Amino acid sequence: AQKITQTQPGMFVQEKEAVTLDCTYDTSDQSYGLFWYKQPSSGEMIFLIYQGSYDEQNATEGRYSLNFQKARKSANLVISASQLGDSAMYFCAMREDQGIPNTPLVFGKGTRLSVIA
Amino acid sequence: NAGVTQTPKFQVLKTGQSMTLQCAQDMNHEYMSWYRQDPGMGLRLIHYSVGAGITDQGEVPNGYNVSRSTTEDFPLRLLSAAPSQTSVYFCASSYSLLPRDAANYGYTFGSGTRLTVV
Numbered sequence: 001a002q003k004i005t006q007t008q009p010g011m012f013v014q015e016k017e018a019v020t021l022d023c024t025y026d027t028s029d030q031s032y033g034l035f036w037y038k039q040p041s042s043g044e045m046i047f048l049i050y051q052g053s054y055d056e057q058n059a060t061e062g063r064y065s066l067n068f069q070k071a072r073k074s075a076n077l078v079i080s081a082s083q084l085g086d087s088a089m090y091f092c093a094m095r096e097d098q099g100i101p102n103t104p105l106v107f108g109k110g111t112r113l114s115v116i117a
Numbered sequence: 118n119a120g121v122t123q124t125p126k127f128q129v130l131k132t133g134q135s136m137t138l139q140c141a142q143d144m145n146h147e148y149m150s151w152y153r154q155d156p157g158m159g160l161r162l163i164h165y166s167v168g169a170g171i172t173d174q175g176e177v178p179n180g181y182n183v184s185r186s187t188t189e190d191f192p193l194r195l196l197s198a199a200p201s202q203t204s205v206y207f208c209a210s211s212y213s214l215l216p217r218d219a220a221n222y223g224y225t226f227g228s229g230t231r232l233t234v235v
Contacts, residue, residue, distance in 0.1 A: 009157075035224075045207065045226035091159060104150055104175060105209070105224060109159040 003027065004092050004108035011113050013082045020067070021077040021111045023092030029053075031097040034075040035105065036066065039089040048090075051075055079113075087115045119143050123208050123227035130198040130234045138193040138230050140208030146225070148211045149191040153177065153204040154229075160207065166191055198234045206230045 005024045013019035025034065036048040051059045051066045059066040067076040079086055092108040124139045142149065150165035152175075162175030166185040180202060182194040191210075195202060208227040 004159075006159075043205070043229050045209075045224075047224065093160075104162050104165045106162070107152075107160040109157060 002108075003106045004094055006092055006108035006111050008111045009109075011111055013079075013113065013115055015084060015115055015117050016081055018078060018080045019082055019113065021079070021090050021092075021113065023075045023077065023108060025073050025075060025092075025094050027073075027094065027096050029096045033095045033097070034066070034068070035093040035095070036064070036075075036077045037091045037093065037107075038086075039091065039110075040085075041088070045091075049077065082115045084115050084117060087113060089113075121208055121210055121225050121227035123206075123230050125230060126228065128230060128232050130195070130232065132198060132200060132234060134198050136195050136198065138195075138206055138208075138232070140191045140193065140227060141189050142191075142208075142210045142225070143189065144210065144212065144225065145188060146210035146212045147188070149185065150175070150209050151181070151183065151191070151193045152207045152209065153202075154207060155204050163193065163206075195232075200234045202232065203234045204232060206232060 003026050007022055032053045034051045038046045038048050049059050049061045049064045049066050051068045058068050063080045065078045089110045089112050091110045093105045095105050096103045121142045147168050151163040152160040154160050161177050163181050164183040166172045169185050169188050172183050185191050207229050209224045211224045
């Protein structure tokens with residue numbers, strides 16, 4: 001079974017509008033971390049935001065915020081005031097903490113976001 | 118600049134050839150890993166290492182070997198290249214292994230190696 005599911009292969013958003021990229025995850029652990037990465041057309045992986053499973057507040061980093069709903073096992077990325085430079089592939093990822101510090105990062109298949117002027 | 122360095126950036130191989138993708142980091146990170154990225158598949162873990170001398174398999178390890186003789190280096194070896202191994206390969210490292218530290222010690226990715234096997 002997939003641990004990270006991103007159901008939106010592609011999304012379009014008008015410049016200056018907000019957009020939500022969906023991510024659901026599957027884990028039986030109580031302690032885990034959720035990540036979002038951006039991959040522009042140049043190919044590099046850029047870390048955007050992190051949410052820990054014990055964090056009581058939703059993570060925010062500038063125009064990025066994470067809508068964390070633990071009971072629903074969802075960790076949606078919200079980008080406010082979209083810019084043309086936000087056009088990229090976005091990956092949701094999870095790292096489980098099973099008490100053994102050697103669990104790797106597992107990625108979803110990604111969502112390609114296109115910002116329209 | 119500190120970070121993760123991958124070489125080469127591009128490579129074309131013939132089926133059956135072997136080669137090593139190099140990955141080096143100068144951040145004294147304990148954890149290193151190799152991913153491959155294919156269209157529509159996201160990033161899939163090939164192998165990872167939690168420290169020098171310790172490696173483990175990821176989701177798609179077949180056809181690849183790794184070793185970790187030093188903290189800094191984590192080379193990925195293709196033993197006999199196949200067209201199915203055409204992909205973009207990323208090396209990543211991190212200091213802390215625990216998710217709750219990730220906000221401060223998150224993953225650092227290399228710039229990737231684009232490999233084509235003909």
